[in-house]
Amino acid sequence: MALIELHNIYKIYAEGEENEVRALDGVDLTIDRGEFVAIVGTSGSGKSTMMNILGCLDVPTYGDYYLDGISIKERTERELAEIRNFQIGFIFQGYNLIPSLSVWQNVALPMSYQGVRKDEQYDRAMAALEQVEIAEKAENRPNQLSGGQQQRVAIARAIATQSPIIMADEPTGALDTKTGAQVLSILRDLNRAGTTVILITHDNGIAAQARRRVRVQDGKIIEDEILEEVSP
Amino acid sequence: MSAIKLAFDAILEKKGRSFLTMLGIIIGVAAVLILVGLVSGYNADITAYYEKLGVNKITVDITYYDRTNTVDITDDLIAFIGDDLADAVIGITPESTSTGTLKYMANSNSTATVYFGNEQWSACNNYVIDRGRDLLPIDAAQRSRVCVIGTYVAESLFGYINPVGKTITFGGEPFLVVGTYYQKDGTAEDSMDDMIVIPYTHIRALKNTATVTKFTVKVQNADLMETVMAELEYFLGDTLSTNTSSYTLENGNDAMTESDEETASISIVLGGVACIALLVGGIGIMNIMLVTVTERTREIGIKKAIGAQRSVIITQFLVESSVLSAAGGVIGIVIGYAGSLILGKIIYDLILVPDTLVTVGAALFSVVIGVVFGLYPAVKASGLQPVDALRAD
Numbered sequence: 001m002a003l004i005e006l007h008n009i010y011k012i013y014a015e016g017e018e019n020e021v022r023a024l025d026g027v028d029l030t031i032d033r034g035e036f037v038a039i040v041g042t043s044g045s046g047k048s049t050m051m052n053i054l055g056c057l058d059v060p061t062y063g064d065y066y067l068d069g070i071s072i073k074e075r076t077e078r079e080l081a082e083i084r085n086f087q088i089g090f091i092f093q094g095y096n097l098i099p100s101l102s103v104w105q106n107v108a109l110p111m112s113y114q115g116v117r118k119d120e121q122y123d124r125a126m127a128a129l130e131q132v133e134i135a136e137k138a139e140n141r142p143n144q145l146s147g148g149q150q151q152r153v154a155i156a157r158a159i160a161t162q163s164p165i166i167m168a169d170e171p172t173g174a175l176d177t178k179t180g181a182q183v184l185s186i187l188r189d190l191n192r193a194g195t196t197v198i199l200i201t202h203d204n205g206i207a208a209q210a211r212r213r214v215r216v217q218d219g220k221i222i223e224d225e226i227l228e229e230v231s232p
Numbered sequence: 233m234s235a236i237k238l239a240f241d242a243i244l245e246k247k248g249r250s251f252l253t254m255l256g257i258i259i260g261v262a263a264v265l266i267l268v269g270l271v272s273g274y275n276a277d278i279t280a281y282y283e284k285l286g287v288n289k290i291t292v293d294i295t296y297y298d299r300t301n302t303v304d305i306t307d308d309l310i311a312f313i314g315d316d317l318a319d320a321v322i323g324i325t326p327e328s329t330s331t332g333t334l335k336y337m338a339n340s341n342s343t344a345t346v347y348f349g350n351e352q353w354s355a356c357n358n359y360v361i362d363r364g365r366d367l368l369p370i371d372a373a374q375r376s377r378v379c380v381i382g383t384y385v386a387e388s389l390f391g392y393i394n395p396v397g398k399t400i401t402f403g404g405e406p407f408l409v410v411g412t413y414y415q416k417d418g419t420a421e422d423s424m425d426d427m428i429v430i431p432y433t434h435i436r437a438l439k440n441t442a443t444v445t446k447f448t449v450k451v452q453n454a455d456l457m458e459t460v461m462a463e464l465e466y467f468l469g470d471t472l473s474t475n476t477s478s479y480t481l482e483n484g485n486d487a488m489t490e491s492d493e494e495t496a497s498i499s500i501v502l503g504g505v506a507c508i509a510l511l512v513g514g515i516g517i518m519n520i521m522l523v524t525v526t527e528r529t530r531e532i533g534i535k536k537a538i539g540a541q542r543s544v545i546i547t548q549f550l551v552e553s554s555v556l557s558a559a560g561g562v563i564g565i566v567i568g569y570a571g572s573l574i575l576g577k578i579i580y581d582l583i584l585v586p587d588t589l590v591t592v593g594a595a596l597f598s599v600v601i602g603v604v605f606g607l608y609p610a611v612k613a614s615g616l617q618p619v620d621a622l623r624a625d
């Protein structure tokens with residue numbers, strides 16, 4: 001059974017009105033456990049919209065989304081919160097850090113909802129921050145960091161929970177080539193260790209490093225290509 | 233438990249906002265306590281004034297048209313009260329005043345009120361003998377040159393010397409001080425302690441009036457006022473000739489009732505002002521909370537997106553706004569009490585403690601507003617889809 005199944009998904013804003021937008025226009029997509037999928041497309045093509053639905057942050061206007069074989073519609077609000085908390089590490093395009101918390105507290109927050117002990121939260125947060133080389137800013141506030149540094153904190157927050165799925169919306173958008181490559185290698189390592197990685201990017205060079213590439217245009221999937229077979 | 237910790241962190245984090253929220257509550261609660269305290273101080277002050285003045289007094293005022301043909305009813309009136317109304321009445325005294333200069337050796341006092349009274353004057357006017365003796369019936373009968381003096385007259389003329397047995401002069405006439413009254417009104421110039429009483433029978437010589445025209449009747453209690461008024465009405469109607477005179481009876485408690493009504497309306501006005509203060513405080517809290525809704529909605533969106541349960545978010549906000557509101561309430565109460573005590577001391581020289589019910593009510597009101605509006609963004613935003621909360625602006 002596939003991990004993720006999208007069946008004929010539509011996301012339509014202002015439906016029936018003059019300014020109707022079909023952000024997703026009949027999407028079918030299946031993703032198995034352990035895959036490393038890059039979703040590429042031009043700006044406004046519907047990538048973030050698809051990612052938000054995959055991450056249970058939004059609901060489709062029409063269509064069915066099966067996660068682990070169960071339709072999202074059948075999940076209670078409580079279960080969805082648990083899925084977001086335990087199953088998915090989400091890296092947002094806009095970072096979405098909480099300004100009033102320090103860097104390490106931001107990273108530890110999802111763990112606090114999981115009921116992880118306070119000292120363990122700190123240790124794991126620091127370990128994740130070290131992985132993205134931003135540990136020296138652990139006590140700072142997000143607004144004291146540069147865009148690229150904030151992005152790395154957002155990545156640390158997503159990987160610290162050690163969730164089975166990582167969803168990353170332009171995780172290297174604000175990073176230079178070198179740091180971007182580092183982040184990518186972290187994601188590859190996680191994938192090698194079994195994590196399912198879904199990565200959004202408009203950069204074909206980065207997309208080429210994934211194992212599968214899905215191209216989106218005007219809310220439709222126009223290309224779906226295996227780049228590298230999953231090693232057994 | 234961790235919700236409490238998170239809430240405290242959030243409070244400390246946003247000191248400015250936290251302080252402003254508390255300020256609304258502090259101002260509201262303190263203003264209410266102080267205003268209500270001052271109203272009760274004013275009430276107590278007025279009541280004390282009337283109590284000093286004496287309650288349950290009836291003033292009898294007789295006007296004679298024909299000065300040449302007047303019949304003095306003083307003895308008859310006093311006898312009537314003594315015989316027929318002894319159970320209902322504490323006393324009756326002629327009530328007439330004069331001013332002039334009192335002198336003892338080199339000292340003088342020209343502010344004192346000089347009362348012409350009888351031996352019941354002190355009982356009718358709530359004065360109590362301290363040293364020496366009060367006026368006696370015989371003083372009036374023999375027109376003795378004696379007087380009883382208030383504490384301010386004693387102080388201004390005699391300093392620390394015991395005045396009893398000394399002779400002062402009034403209008404050039406000598407009067408022997410036979411007694412002094414206890415202090416009643418702070419021993420100040422023009423106060424109720426700046427007075428002397430002399431036998432009313434000196435009225436003819438000193439005031440140049442033939443007869444006493446004014447009397448004070450002191451009644452046992454307020455319930456008997458009407459009865460005594462009616463009896464007096466009956467007696468006066470019977471005794472006085474309507475051709476040559478008329479009379480009025482005045483119920484002294486009426487003035488107090490009037491001032492009670494005045495006090496009540498002042499209470500209502502100040503109470504209204506207090507309510508407005510509370511409301512303004514409440515609106516302040518509301519505004520600050522609502523202004524931060526966008527910011528907080530985004531924060532809630534992030535928390536939901538990374539897996540916070542709705543109940544966790546609401547609990548955190550509940551604790552946060554309760555702690556803030558309660559702290560504001562407590563500080564408001566402390567300031568309100570301090571303000572009442574200080575202002576009460578300064579203005580009324582009284583220890584004013586705000587009413588417990590008002591205190592609890594005001595604090596509860598502010599805290600409820602604080603909690604409700606602190607909780608509002610949490611309840612609203614935590615019900616949204618995470619993306620919608622994240623998109624808040």
Ligand SMILES: Nc1ncnc2c1ncn2[C@@H]1O[C@H](COP(=O)(O)OP(=O)(O)OP(=O)(O)O)[C@@H](O)[C@H]1O
Binds near residue numbers: 047
């Ligand atoms: N809340 C919304 N209301 C109306 N239209 C929306 C809303 N959110 C997204 N859209 C529209 O849906 C389309 C897809 O948006 P989406 O954010 O998914 O694009 P994207 O592929 O992530 O672009 P980018 O690479 O710039 O991030 C866009 O045309 C956008 O204007």
Ligand SMILES: [Mg+2]
Binds near residue numbers: 047048049093169
């Ligand atoms: Mg996007």
